[in-house]
Amino acid sequence: GHNPRGLNNQDLMGLEWTNDVESLALKDQDISVRARSGEDRITNGLKWSDDYFYYDQADFHLQIVPEIRKEEENSKKDLTLVVPDEHSETGDHHLHIKDYSDSSYNRRFLRNKHAKPKRRRVQILSDDESGDFSRKVPLVIRKSSKRRIRDDMMSNKMRTLQQLVPNCHKTDKVSVLDKTIEYMKNLQLQLQVMSIMGMNPYIPQATLNFGMHNHLLRAMVIAHGLNPAKQTTLSPLIAGSNWPSPPFSHLSFPHSSNQSLFPTPASSPQCLCGLVPCFPSDFFF
C-alpha cells in the first residue's frame, strides 16, 4: 500500500505506470489537467511535499501524477492547479503556492482531498528547486479562471433573480430558475388579463398573442363586447408597450403582490371563474 505522505522520489521512480497518462485529462468543476507522457514527468530532484492521487475507480489503480517537465513553457493548454496544503507534514518546505484569494475555492479542494476519492487531482510543488521550477511551472489557470469569472457573474445574476422573484428562498440554481420561470409565466398572464380589463379602446394587440392563453383571452374580450383588431404578428409584450397612455391621474392601488388584484372568483355569472388564480393551470375549457 501507499502512504501518500511518506512518498519520496525513490518510490516515485519505482512505480509502474499502469494507465495511459494521456487519458487522465479531467474535467472538473474548475480544473483540467492535461496529461503528459511518462518520461516527461520524471524530473530530477523533484521533491514532493505531498501527493494526491487519482483514483481510477474502475480498477482502483493508484497513480502518481508528478509535476511537469522542466523545460516546458507556459502554454495555453497546460493547466496545473497548485493549492495550499494546510495539512502538509513537511513544514520545512516552502510551498510554491498560487494565490487564490477566494478561500472557499481552496476549501473545496482540500475537502475533496480528504473525502471520497472523487476525480480530482491537484499537486503540490515544493520549491526547494525553485530556481528552475518557478519559472516553468504554469501556475496560471487560464481556462478555469475564466470559468470562475463566469461562475461569479452567473451567481450574481442568480442572486438578482432571487431578489426579484418573490418567495424564492432556496439558493440553488435549479430552484431559482424554476421559480423564475413560473413567476414570469404568471406575470405575463396577469398583464394580459389586466390589459384587457383596463384598456378598452387601447387593447394592445400584442398582448393577446402572447402566451398560451390568447384564445381564452380573445374569447373573454369578445364576450364582453370589445372588438379586438385583426390578429397582428407575434410581437413581445414589452415592445408593444408604446400604448397611448390614458389621461389618468395616478392613484395608488393597494396591491402588494400578484394576488391582490385578483380575488377569488365570485359567483357572478359574468365573472370568468378560474381565471384569476396565480397558477393558471386549471382553468382551461
Added chain:
Amino acid sequence: MSSRRSRSSRQTGTSMISEDQINDLVVQLHRLLPELGNNNRRSGKVSASKVLQETCTYIRNLNKEVDDLSERLSQLLESTDSAQAALIRSLLM
C-alpha cells in the same frame, strides 16, 4: 427527462445538480423571453448569462407594467359611470 435528477435527493456538500438540467431550464426561460432581435429565429445555443440578464430586465419591466396597469384599473374603478368600470367590476367581483 432522463438526465433530470430529482431535486429532493440533494446531497450534502458538493452540488450534484447536472449541468444539463440547468441548461434545460435556461432554454425554457429563454423561450419565455421576448425575442426582440431574432424575428423568430432561434440559434441552437443560448448564452446563460445573457438569458439571465434579460430575464432580470424583463421581470423588472413586467413588474412595472403591472404597477402601471393597476393604477389605471384602480382609476377606472373609481369612476362609477363608465362602461369600463362596469366591465372591470364584473370581472373582478
